[in-house]
Structures are given as structure tokens and as C-alpha cells.
Amino acid sequence: MSGDSIAPGERSLPDEDEDEGEESLLEVEDLRTVFYTDKEEIHAVDGIDFSIRKGETLGIVGESGSGKSVTARSIMGLIKSPGRIVGGSIRYRGEDLVGKSETELEGYRGGDIAMIFQDPMTSLNPVYTVGNQIKEALDLHQDLTGEEATDEAARLLESVNIPDARRRLSEYPHEFSGGMRQRALIAMALACDPDLLICDEPTTALDVTTQAQILELLQEIQRERDLAMLFITHDIGVIAEVADRVAVMYAGEIIERAAVKPLFADPKHPYTQGLLESIPGRNPEANQLHTIDGDVPTATEPASSCRFAPRCPAAFDECQKVHPATVSVDDDHTVSCLLYPEADSKTDRLAQHRDTDEVIDE
Ligand SMILES: Nc1ncnc2c1ncn2[C@@H]1O[C@H](COP(=O)(O)OP(=O)(O)OP(=O)(O)O)[C@@H](O)[C@H]1O
Numbered sequence: 024m025s026g027d028s029i030a031p032g033e034r035s036l037p038d039e040d041e042d043e044g045e046e047s048l049l050e051v052e053d054l055r056t057v058f059y060t061d062k063e064e065i066h067a068v069d070g071i072d073f074s075i076r077k078g079e080t081l082g083i084v085g086e087s088g089s090g091k092s093v094t095a096r097s098i099m100g101l102i103k104s105p106g107r108i109v110g111g112s113i114r115y116r117g118e119d120l121v122g123k124s125e126t127e128l129e130g131y132r133g134g135d136i137a138m139i140f141q142d143p144m145t146s147l148n149p150v151y152t153v154g155n156q157i158k159e160a161l162d163l164h165q166d167l168t169g170e171e172a173t174d175e176a177a178r179l180l181e182s183v184n185i186p187d188a189r190r191r192l193s194e195y196p197h198e199f200s201g202g203m204r205q206r207a208l209i210a211m212a213l214a215c216d217p218d219l220l221i222c223d224e225p226t227t228a229l230d231v232t233t234q235a236q237i238l239e240l241l242q243e244i245q246r247e248r249d250l251a252m253l254f255i256t257h258d259i260g261v262i263a264e265v266a267d268r269v270a271v272m273y274a275g276e277i278i279e280r281a282a283v284k285p286l287f288a289d290p291k292h293p294y295t296q297g298l299l300e301s302i303p304g305r306n307p308e309a310n311q312l313h314t315i316d317g318d319v320p321t322a323t324e325p326a327s328s329c330r331f332a333p334r335c336p337a338a339f340d341e342c343q344k345v346h347p348a349t350v351s352v353d354d355d356h357t358v359s360c361l362l363y364p365e366a367d368s369k370t371d372r373l374a375q376h377r378d379t380d381e382v383i384d385e
């Protein structure tokens with residue numbers, strides 16, 4: 024069903040973006056989402072850029088409050104008052120989703136783009152059987168009804184490894200265990216036949232064994248269906264298992280972006296380095312688990328400094344005064360930190376960061 028929602032006709036072609044324009048399914052550019060509360064403005068997502076290519080998994084990792092869920096909800100068109108997308112674009116197959124009507128967005132949601140949340144109970148309706156809920160999605164998105172829909176629903180439950188699938192169609196969500204519910208939710212998402220699956224902490228509420236099984240299942244499904252995935256987690260260890268590319272978020276910004284291998288082998292940002300040190304077993308000499316002291320600050324105004332500076336072991340005076348620009352340190356590896364470009368003198372670096380909103384090349 025992909026592409027159906029994009030009507031043919033006369034419209035200007037989307038900008039071909041650099042080298043990845045053709046294969047990018049989703050391109051997010053300078054996205055800004057603000058919550059206007061009685062007390063303050065919260066810049067929950069503050070100018071982020073990333074893209075997801077067909078069939079790949081982009082992991083977004085960051086501590087609690089860094090803006091991961093608001094990013095996901097912005098893409099899904101689920102930001103409600105007092106929140107608002109105030110800038111940037113979210114292009115899906117070249118079409119900007121920002122500014123689309125609720126009806127148009129409903130066409131994408133669950134159709135082209137599906138989402139799985141941390142707590143399956145909030146997405147499953149307790150008063151309908153699991154089978155009915157999957158069949159409703161099949162009716163809505165694949166025009167399947169009656170016997171055909173029942174067969175397909177059973178097949179979907181089997182495909183997410185729920186034993187005795189046909190019988191379990193007539194059970195209610197509360198009769199399923201936590202892991203089974205998450206599987207049922209994945210089946211529901213698949214009933215929409217999406218091209219992009221957004222997973223917001225899908226395994227956080229599960230025990231370790233179930234978590235591993237669900238991660239494996241998601242990867243299997245992705246390979247089979249050539250799905251693109253946006254995988255959100257606070258656990259950088261999980262990222263290593265599922266992601267092809269990674270975006271590290273901090274206080275509304277993406278502070279480092281790279282393919283998973285270079286990010287783990289050679290993290291550039293002190294925050295990323297700190298997150299990696301917190302993985303148990305990664306640093307055998309450490310006799311206690313390293314954690315970064317303090318919390319993610321709430322961004323209540325546009326950034327005029329490095330928001331990580333107060334917690335950063337490498338911070339110097341200017342970090343409190345200059346907002347770091349994005350530096351390209353390698354092919355498809357960027358970092359937003361005044362320590363880069365590494366080869367330049369401190370004076371040169373600061374001048375570049377002060378002067379530019381564009382990417383600085385190393
Ligand atoms: N409806 C809302 N009203 C006001 N502020 C909000 C709202 N939703 C999110 N925020 C704020 O936006 C910021 C980012 O929140 P978000 O939920 O995206 O964080 P997160 O990275 O997903 O964290 P977690 O790992 O805890 O889920 C936080 O400061 C949060 O308080």
C-alpha cells in the first residue's frame with residue numbers, strides 16, 4: 024500500500040538531498056517541536072536532522088527527557104496542544120508531513136508508518152479480543168474482512184511466534200502475558216503493512232529474556248519485509264544489537280550521528296563516550312558501573328551554549344557561551360561539540376562554531 028497516499032499530479036519535485044536523496048524513505052530536517060506550558064516553553068525537539076533509508080534501522084538513543092518520544096510523536100503527527108511543531112520538515116517519500124491535515128495524517132498513520140509503544144496495554148483495547156483488533160487493522164488498511172481476515176490475523180499471530188494462534192485470536196489482551204501483548208501489538212502494526220515501523224522503547228517493560236526474543240523477532244520481521252525502522256531506546260546496549268545507524272540525542276538535539284560500528288569503536292562526543300562506558304562489561308578495568316552524574320536539563324529556551332557542558336568532563340569556559348555547530352568528522356559521522364574539528368587549534372575551532380549554522384567539515 025506504500026505510495027498510495029501520494030496522489031499523482033502536478034507538484035514540484037522534492038529537493039534531491041545530497042547523495043542519499045533517492046533511497047531515503049524519511050528525511051527529517053531542522054525539526055523543532057515546542058510545548059507551550061503555563062510556566063515555560065519547552066524546546067523538546069530543537070533542530071534535529073536525520074534520515075532513514077529503505078530497509079535500515081536508525082537507532083535514537085539518549086537518557087530520559089532527551090526528546091526521543093517527542094521526535095517519534097512528531098513524525099506520527101501525534102503532537103497535541105500545548106505542543107506544536109514550530110519548524111523544519113519531515114519528508115516521507117519526498118512529501119512533507121508537517122502541515123498536513125489530520126485526515127491526511129491518518130492515512131499515513133498505521134498505513135505507511137506504524138508505531139509500537141513501550142506499554143502495549145495503552146495501544147490494545149481491553150474490551151475487544153486480540154483477533155478483533157488485528158482484523159480491524161486488516162479491514163482498514165488491507166481491505167480484508169470475514170474469513171479472509173481471520174486467516175490473515177492467525178497467520179500474523181503465528182508470524183510473531185504466538186503459539187496456538189487461531190485459538191488465541193478470541194482471547195482478550197489481559198489474557199496475554201506482557202511479552203505476548205507486545206507480540207500482538209507487533210502483529211497489529213504489521214496488519215497495516217507499513218514501510219516504516221517506529222518502535223519507542225518496545226522492550227523496556229519486559230524481562231531480559233523476553234526482551235531478547237522481541238528484539239530478535241523485530242529483526243527477523245525487518246529482514247523479511249525489508250522494513251525501515253526507527254528504534255528508540257535509552258539503552259545503548261540494545262542499539263548495538265538492532266541499529267545500522269545511530270543518532271545520540273541530548274536535551275532536544277542530536278549531538279552525534281554515525282553508523283553503529285564507528286560510533287561504538289570511536290565515539291567522538293564526551294556524552295556518547297559516557298553512555299558507552301555505562302555498558303556493563305565493556306570496560307573490564309572499571310570495578311563499578313560508570314554512570315554520568317546529573318540529569319538531562321529541560322530546554323526552556325533556544326540553545327546558546329552546549330547543553331551537556333554542566334555534566335561534561337571535558338568542558339571548558341566557552342562551552343557555556345557558544346552553541347556547538349555540527350562537525351563532519353568522517354563519512355556519515357557527525358558530532359556537535361567544540362572539541363572538533365580535532366586538528367584545528369582551539370581559537371580556530373571556536374571561530375568556526377561561532378560563525379556557522381552549517382556543517383563544519385573536518
Ligand atoms: N505533553 C507535554 N507537555 C509538556 N512537556 C512535554 C510534553 N511531552 C513531553 N514534554 C517534555 O519534552 C521533553 C522531552 O520528552 P520526551 O518524552 O520526548 O523524552 P524521552 O527522551 O522520550 O524520555 P524517556 O526516555 O523518559 O521516554 C521533556 O522535557 C518532557 O518533559
Ligand code: NI
Binds near residue numbers: 091223
Ligand atoms: Ni520516551
